Amino acid sequence: MTELKDIKAFAFDVDGIFTDGSVLAMPDGDLLRTFNAKDSFAVRMAWMNGFPVGIITGGCSESILNRFKMLGVETENIYMLSRNKIVDLEHFCKRNNLTLDQVAFAGDDVPDIPALKAAGLGICPADAVEEVKQASDIVSEEPGGKRFVRDLIERTLRAQGKWKFDPHGSWACLYPDHLAAFADKTGKNV
Numbered sequence: 001m002t003e004l005k006d007i008k009a010f011a012f013d014v015d016g017i018f019t020d021g022s023v024l025a026m027p028d029g030d031l032l033r034t035f036n037a038k039d040s041f042a043v044r045m046a047w048m049n050g051f052p053v054g055i056i057t058g059g060c061s062e063s064i065l066n067r068f069k070m071l072g073v074e075t076e077n078i079y080m081l082s083r084n085k086i087v088d089l090e091h092f093c094k095r096n097n098l099t100l101d102q103v104a105f106a107g108d109d110v111p112d113i114p115a116l117k118a119a120g121l122g123i124c125p126a127d128a129v130e131e132v133k134q135a136s137d138i139v140s141e142e143p144g145g146k147r148f149v150r151d152l153i154e155r156t157l158r159a160q161g162k163w164k165f166d167p168h169g170s171w172a173c174l175y176p177d178h179l180a181a182f183a184d185k186t187g188k189n190v
């Protein structure tokens with residue numbers, strides 16, 4: 001198990017990690033998810049501190065892609081329709097010049113178990129399924145979608161002395177051009 005002070009990157013499943021696992025099934029087949037702003041801020045902090053962030057999900061939607069792009073996650077580090085999370089985790093490591101033991105991976109359900117075991121640090125939320133809890137190095141006290149991601153990132157950055165908020169830093173979300181233009185017009189800082 002890699003200690004938090006030696007973690008260089010994060011990789012996350014989405015459903016049950018950034019969310020409580022609920023999806024709102026729309027008539028057109030799209031699935032809507034609720035994200036937690038405190039988790040999102042932590043992802044932004046990770047990005048600002050130079051940590052590559054990977055998203056490895058079996059799901060697929062434009063909103064997942066856009067949400068994580070807004071938080072600074074590189075498009076190439078977002079793996080949707082993942083059918084083998086180890087393969088995608090290894091690809092993420094390779095393209096970011098990392099070894100598996102430098103990465104913390106977070107998952108909550110059975111398809112995540114091989115990646116949880118392969119990563120340097122496997123961590124799961126309090127409401128993960130039992131097999132995942134047994135396969136993880138750390139079981140967080142926070143459930144998915146309710147500050148679990150914040151817990152992992154904040155703990156790691158604190159262990160490395162990097163949980164420092166610069167009010168003058170570019171911490172705001174990377175809004176798409178049309179929203180940034182709208183905010184400019186209304187005089188708000190983005």
Ligand SMILES: [Mg+2]
Pocket residue numbers: 013014015016017107108109
């Ligand atoms: Mg999941």
